[in-house]
Amino acid sequence: xxxxxxxxxxxxxxxxxxxxxxxxxxxxxxxxxxxxxxxxxxxxxxxxxxxxxxxxxxxxxxxxxxxxxxxxxxxxxxxxxxxxxxxxxxxxxxxxxxxxxxxxxxxxxxxxxxxxxxxxxxxxxxxxxxxxxxxxxxxxxxxxxxxxxxxxxxxxxxxxxxxxxxxxxxxxxxxxxxxxxxxxxxxxxxxxxxxxxxxxxxxxxxxxxxxxxxxxxxxxxxxxxxxxxxxxxxxxxxxxxxxxxxxxxxxxxxxxxxxxxxxxxxxxxxxxxxxxxxxxxxxxxxxxxxxxxxxxxxxxxxxxxxxxxxxxxxxxxxxxxxxxxxxxxxxxxxxxxxxxxxxxxxxxxxxxxxxxxxxxxxxxxxxxxxx
Amino acid sequence: xxxxxxxxxxxxxxxxxxxxxxxxxxxxxxxxxxxxxxxxxxxxxxxxxxxxxxxxxxxxxxxxxxxxxxxxxxxxxxxxxxxxxxxxxxxxxxxxxxxxxxxxxxxxxxxxxxxxxxxxxxxxxxxxxxxxxxxxxxxxxxxxxxxxxxxxxxxxxxxxxxxxxxxxxxxxxxxxxxxxxxxxxxxxxxxxxxxxxxxxxxxxxxxxxxxxxxxxxxxxxxxxxxxxxxxxxxxxxxxxxxxxxxxxxxxxxxxxxxxxxxxxxxxxxxxxxxxxxxxx
Ligand SMILES: Nc1ncnc2c1ncn2[C@@H]1O[C@H](COP(=O)(O)OP(=O)(O)O)[C@@H](O)[C@H]1O
Ligand SMILES: [Mg+2]
Numbered sequence: 001x002x003x004x005x006x007x008x009x010x011x012x013x014x015x016x017x018x019x020x021x022x023x024x025x026x027x028x029x030x031x032x033x034x035x036x037x038x039x040x041x042x043x044x045x046x047x048x049x050x051x052x053x054x055x056x057x058x059x060x061x062x063x064x065x066x067x068x069x070x071x072x073x074x075x076x077x078x079x080x081x082x083x084x085x086x087x088x089x090x091x092x093x094x095x096x097x098x099x100x101x102x103x104x105x106x107x108x109x110x111x112x113x114x115x116x117x118x119x120x121x122x123x124x125x126x127x128x129x130x131x132x133x134x135x136x137x138x139x140x141x142x143x144x145x146x147x148x149x150x151x152x153x154x155x156x157x158x159x160x161x162x163x164x165x166x167x168x169x170x171x172x173x174x175x176x177x178x179x180x181x182x183x184x185x186x187x188x189x190x191x192x193x194x195x196x197x198x199x200x201x202x203x204x205x206x207x208x209x210x211x212x213x214x215x216x217x218x219x220x221x222x223x224x225x226x227x228x229x230x231x232x233x234x235x236x237x238x239x240x241x242x243x244x245x246x247x248x249x250x251x252x253x254x255x256x257x258x259x260x261x262x263x264x265x266x267x268x269x270x271x272x273x274x275x276x277x278x279x280x281x282x283x284x285x286x287x288x289x290x291x292x293x294x295x296x297x298x299x300x301x302x303x304x305x306x307x308x309x310x311x312x313x314x315x316x317x318x319x320x321x322x323x324x325x326x327x328x329x330x331x332x333x334x335x336x337x338x339x340x341x342x343x344x345x346x347x348x349x350x351x352x353x354x355x356x357x358x359x360x361x362x363x364x365x366x367x368x369x370x371x
Numbered sequence: 372x373x374x375x376x377x378x379x380x381x382x383x384x385x386x387x388x389x390x391x392x393x394x395x396x397x398x399x400x401x402x403x404x405x406x407x408x409x410x411x412x413x414x415x416x417x418x419x420x421x422x423x424x425x426x427x428x429x430x431x432x433x434x435x436x437x438x439x440x441x442x443x444x445x446x447x448x449x450x451x452x453x454x455x456x457x458x459x460x461x462x463x464x465x466x467x468x469x470x471x472x473x474x475x476x477x478x479x480x481x482x483x484x485x486x487x488x489x490x491x492x493x494x495x496x497x498x499x500x501x502x503x504x505x506x507x508x509x510x511x512x513x514x515x516x517x518x519x520x521x522x523x524x525x526x527x528x529x530x531x532x533x534x535x536x537x538x539x540x541x542x543x544x545x546x547x548x549x550x551x552x553x554x555x556x557x558x559x560x561x562x563x564x565x566x567x568x569x570x571x572x573x574x575x576x577x578x579x580x581x582x583x584x585x586x587x588x589x590x591x592x593x594x595x596x597x598x599x600x601x602x603x604x605x606x607x608x609x610x611x612x613x614x615x616x617x618x619x620x621x622x623x624x625x626x627x628x629x630x631x632x633x634x635x636x637x638x639x640x641x642x643x644x645x646x647x648x649x650x651x
Contacts, residue, residue, distance in 0.1 A: 052544050073550030085541035089563045099549040146549075 002063030002153040003028045004049070004186050009058035011044055018044050019210045021058065028063075029184040031177075035197040036207030037233070042190040045207075046156050049188060051075050062153050073102075078147035079156040082163060084139045086131035086146070093118075093127040096145040103150075117145045120182070137168045144176070148183060157189040161196065173199055194234050198222065206230050223281075223360035225345060228352040231279045237309060237320045240285065243349065244278040253278075253341065256315050258294055263341050271355050277347040282309065284340035285321035287329075293336035298329045312337065400626075406619035407431065414616050430620035439594070439602070440621060444628070447581060447598035450512060454519025454583075455576035458527045459569055461520060466531035467557055471543065481529070488525040492585045500589055515590045519583060523576045530575070534568025535561060574636050581629040599625040 004026040011019040018041045026032045034042050047053040049060055051072035059066050067075045078099070086095050097114045105113070118124040121141045131139055140160065147155065160176075161169045177200055180187060191197060197204045198218045206213040206221060206229075214226040225231040231239040245254045246262070253260045255278070266272060287310060296312040296319065308327040312319050314337065321337065329335065346356040406414065408426040434440050468474075469481060499518070500509075508514025538561055546556035562569065584600045591597055597605070603625065606618055 047544075050544075050548060052547060071552075072544075072547040073552075077548060079544070079548050081541045081545065083539065083541055085539065085545040087542065087545070087560060102550050146545075 002186060004154050004188065005061040005064070006045070006049065007059045007061070009045065009048055009060065010056045011041070011048060011053065012056050017210065019048075019055075022210065022212060023058075024205060024212065024215070026186055026188065028186055031180050031187045031189065031200060031202045032205060033189045033191060033197040033201035033203075034205045034207055035191060035194060035233075036213075038192050040207045041210040042192075042207055043158055046079075046158050046188060046190050049154065050077050050079050050156055076150065076153045077156055078150060078152035078154075079158065080140075080143045080147050080160045082159040084131070084143040084163075086139060086142055088131055090130075091127065092123065092129050092131070092134070092142050095131065095142055096127075096149055099146060099150045113149055114145075117149050120148075120179075121145050136164050137172065140164065140168075140172055141175075144179065148179070148185075151183075152185065155185045155187040157187070157191075159191055159193075160189075162191075162193070169196075176200065194236070198234075206233065208233075217360075219360040223343070224354070224357035225279065226354050226357070228277065228279070228347050231345060231347075235281060237282055239279045239281055239345070240319045241347075242278045242280070242314070242317060242319070244276050246273050246276050246346075248273045255294060260339060260341060263344075266346075266356055269355075271348070272346065275349050276355060277349045277352075279345035279347060280339060280341075281343065282320040282322040284343045285319065286338040286340070287321055287323055287327070288336045288338060291336050291338075293338045296335055296337050298331055298333050298335060300331050301327065301329055303328075310335075400623075403619045403622050406616050407623055409616050411616060430616045431624065434617055434620045434624060440599075440624070442595055443597055443599040443602040444625070446512070446596060447600070447625075448628070450515055450519060450583075450587065450598055451577050451580035453512075453516045454523060454580045455573050457516060457520035458523030458576045459531070459573050462524050462527035462531050462572070463562065463569070464557070465524075466528045466535055467561060469528065469532045470535035471540070481532075484525045484528055492522070496585070496589060503590065509590060510593060510596070511590075512596060515587055518586045518590065519580050522583070522586065523579065527572050527576060530572045531565065531568060534565045534572075537568075538564050570636070574632065578629055578633060 004024075006022060006024040008021045008023055009019055010017070010021045022041075022045060024032075034045065036042050044053060048055045051067070051070060051074075055068070059068050061067060062075065087098065090098065093111075093114050096117055097110055100110050100113060103110070114127070115124070118127055121144060123138060123141050123145065126134060126138060126142070131142065134142065143160070157176075161172050164172060173196060176189075189196075189200065198221075201218055203215060204218055204221045205215050208229055214221060214230045216224070216226075221230060221234055225234065225239065228241060232241065242255055246252075247254065248268070251262045251264070253262050294314050296314040299311040299313055299318065301311070302309040303325065306325060308323050308325055310321045310323050310327060310329060312321065312335065319337070343358055345354055345358065347353065348355050402421075405421055405423065407430050408428070409423040410425055410427055410429075413420060413423050413425065469477065503509050503514050503518075506514070508517065542560055542564070543556055546560050551559065582600060583598070584604065587598050587601045588604070591601065594602075599621070603618065603622055606614070606621075
């Protein structure tokens with residue numbers, strides 16, 4: 001059990017700088033998911049924490065003690081790999097027990113430890129098999145068994161579910177979370193799948209090109225993104241991004257000539273005047289045939305069963321609205337778009353950073369006000 | 372399945388070509404067999420009688436009973452096996468380094484090793500002889516084995532590097548996290564998984580060493596240390612026509628073990644490779 005501290009870790013491969021200097025603190029027992037597009041340096045960071053890769057600069061500490069000089073084995077970390085990396089020539093029992101080779105336990109105690117882990121993961125009947133005789137999900141469990149048997153200080157996962165089919169991924173997500181509840185351990189979990197990040201994380205770290213774009217709870221990341229990158233990376237479909245103009249003196253927001261009333265709780269700041277970029281989730285757009293709102297043309301609809309996604313064009317900008325499942329609209333038809341500005345995020349069009357973010361934990365049921 | 376006439380014709384052509392090729396290789400062996408089955412009287416008839424009228428196995432029997440022959444075969448087995456084991460043993464760590472580490476001049480070194488393989492033994496014969504003389508290693512099986520190993524190491528490094536390359540690096544990572552040192556991970560993870568590659572390399576060396584002639588020829592002058600290749604050469608030079616049939620029998624018997632090893636173990640290798648292919 002230990003907290004994890006990453007201090008200004010940098011990594012270059014030859015001339016390529018993969019991590020320019022990243023800092024992150026993970027409190028004891030927290031489950032942190034590192035989320036980012038592929039190639040952004042997630043695995044590299046994880047491997048540096050594990051000791052598999054040497055950082056060019058910076059320091060990693062477990063429980064306040066630097067571990068930079070320690071080999072991976074001495075760091076007491078456990079890692080689950082994307083391809084499981086089970087030893088093909090060893091039985092399941094031997095794979096799980098492999099990490100105990102050095103432990104000062106009797107043969108009997110080791111066997112008991114393997115049994116206990118196998119019971120926990122419900123793979124007792126597989127102990128004599130070889131990895132090649134297991135299904136993907138079973139291999140995944142053996143890989144986790146090998147990781148948890150040593151009671152590691154820090155648990156590392158590198159895209160452990162990406163080789164599984166959708167149904168199994170759903171199940172393993174829940175199982176990994178359940179395991180973390182049973183054996184609370186500081187965990188760093190790397191993925192490029194936002195669903196995994198949203199459903200599993202205590203906190204999400206969004207990475208982009210070797211830098212941290214935002215750290216926050218899944219709710220914060222989703223409702224209050226710190227940049228347009230995060231706004232568009234998270235959410236399926238992504239957040240709608242629209243150019244707008246704020247007029248403080250008239251408390252008005254104008255989008256392509258259409259005027260909306262500004263929510264009064266938007267702070268009275270100088271930055272919040274003039275050109276801004278408005279971010280709104282698809283669930284905060286509503287459709288009507290007549291009435292107030294932005295004029296938009298339906299491009300296509302995607303009935304999802306539980307909801308219908310409507311894609312529209314508004315002055316060349318493609319938008320998406322999440323609507324009730326029974327919505328059916330012909331492509332090309334004209335509709336009015338209502339905006340729930342209470343949930344809107346405002347970005348600086350130049351820096352792409354957020355100027356104003358709603359509080360994700362404060363429910364604002366206020367109706368959109370039309371002018 | 373219905374096959375077209377053209378297909379069948381092309382099949383026949385392929386078989387004919389292969390039969391012709393096989394004949395070219397088989398002819399000398401058939402000739403040896405013909406001689407080995409003859410009595411001394413028939414040997415004098417030469418090529419005029421390809422199929423002996425009174426075939427006999429006496430020649431094989433007397434060769435097999437001959438203490439000299441037994442000792443030559445034993446020397447060959449010993450030198451070939453030790454040389455092959457040594458080559459694999461020395462090449463494995465080098466191949467591992469080439470497979471797993473990145474360092475300056477790696478590509479050039481790999482090419483350099485390959486180019487050593489291309490130098491004919493004849494070119495370095497005299498300096499090699501002098502060097503081993505200085506080291507006091509002439510006339511010994513130990514020195515001869517060292518040369519067998521040296522001859523086999525370059526190609527073996529290449530073979531084993533390819534074998535190690537197919538073993539996922541993430542297993543090295545897993546082993547490191549499980550607390551294994553590089554050496555332990557090499558011995559406990561990489562080597563067992565590369566077993567099919569190691570065995571193929573061993574057998575290839577074994578077969579090359581079995582037919583090795585030049586090295587033992589210059590290294591060993593004492594009769595009791597010769598492998599079969601040198602012995603046959605010396606006897607062929609010294610013997611009269613009166614012993615031709617015996618020499619032929621000895622030649623055939625010398626080829627046999629290499630052939631047997633090849634056939635039996637090749638199956639084993641193939642099985643191992645197939646098992647690897649079915650797994651993922
Ligand atoms: N051993 C390496 N040598 C050279 N470049 C590497 C190495 N490992 C990773 N990289 C580069 O670093 C970048 C980040 O890689 P990685 O950490 O694997 O990204 P991610 O896991 O986020 O997909 C990539 O551009 C990759 O090509
Ligand atoms: Mg990766």
